[in-house]
Amino acid sequence: MQWNKVIKEMFFIFGISIISALVVNFFSPAGISLVGKWDGASGEKAAKNKSYVFSGELEIKNIRIAKQIYDSGKAVFVDARSREDFKNGHIKGAESLPLGQFADLIGAFKKKYPVDTFIVAYCSGRTCNDSHRLEQLLFDHGYVNVSILIDGYQGWKGEGYPIEQ
Numbered sequence: 001m002q003w004n005k006v007i008k009e010m011f012f013i014f015g016i017s018i019i020s021a022l023v024v025n026f027f028s029p030a031g032i033s034l035v036g037k038w039d040g041a042s043g044e045k046a047a048k049n050k051s052y053v054f055s056g057e058l059e060i061k062n063i064r065i066a067k068q069i070y071d072s073g074k075a076v077f078v079d080a081r082s083r084e085d086f087k088n089g090h091i092k093g094a095e096s097l098p099l100g101q102f103a104d105l106i107g108a109f110k111k112k113y114p115v116d117t118f119i120v121a122y123c124s125g126r127t128c129n130d131s132h133r134l135e136q137l138l139f140d141h142g143y144v145n146v147s148i149l150i151d152g153y154q155g156w157k158g159e160g161y162p163i164e165q
Contacts, residue, residue: 058135058147063159066120066149070161075118080134081153090153091122092162099130102137115142122149122156 060066069075070091077094079086086096095113097105113119119138123130135146149156157163 060120060147060149061151063149063151063155063161066151066156067159067161069118069120069147075120075147076113077120077122077149078134078138079153080121080123080130081128085124085153087165089157089163089165091156092164094122097134099134099137102134106137106141110141116145117143119143119146120149121146122152125152125154126150128152 060069070077077091078097079090079094080097080099081090082098082100083096086094086098090096095109097109121131121134121138123134131148131150131152135148138146151158153163
């Protein structure tokens with residue numbers, strides 16, 4: 001008889017814990033989507049948190065398309081990686097806007113580039129989420145024309161495209 005009560009209480013506590021976790025995840029700005037496209041084979045993790053504004057149409061998944069945009073001169077490539085990573089190598093002509101220093105640097109960035117500037121944000125590659133987070137921060141500051149080069153610096157460098165150190 002006593003064990004039945006203990007088991008019922010355990011299930012009750014477990015149920016309350018699950019419900020609490022789902023509620024916190026739902027209301028959290030950093031909460032994760034419970035459903036989405038997750039393709040581990042290609043390295044894509046397309047399920048975004050619920051505060052993510054864009055639905056993936058602005059991701060540049062083909063590095064050759066990014067090179068065409070680069071060659072057109074119509075976009076500013078913005079590196080979300082640390083200053084140290086930027087100094088070790090970056091897309092030629094790219095601007096450094098490290099995610100960790102965003103608050104300190106966004107004022108100067110906005111003076112140099114108006115909010116209608118076409119921006120291609122990138123970081124290390126498909127396993128790096130910094131470019132997506134940078135895109136959201138830029139959006140919060142009024143930039144609406146931001147794409148994300150999901151293959152990042154490593155994909156660009158791997159194709160032999162222009163880099164500088």
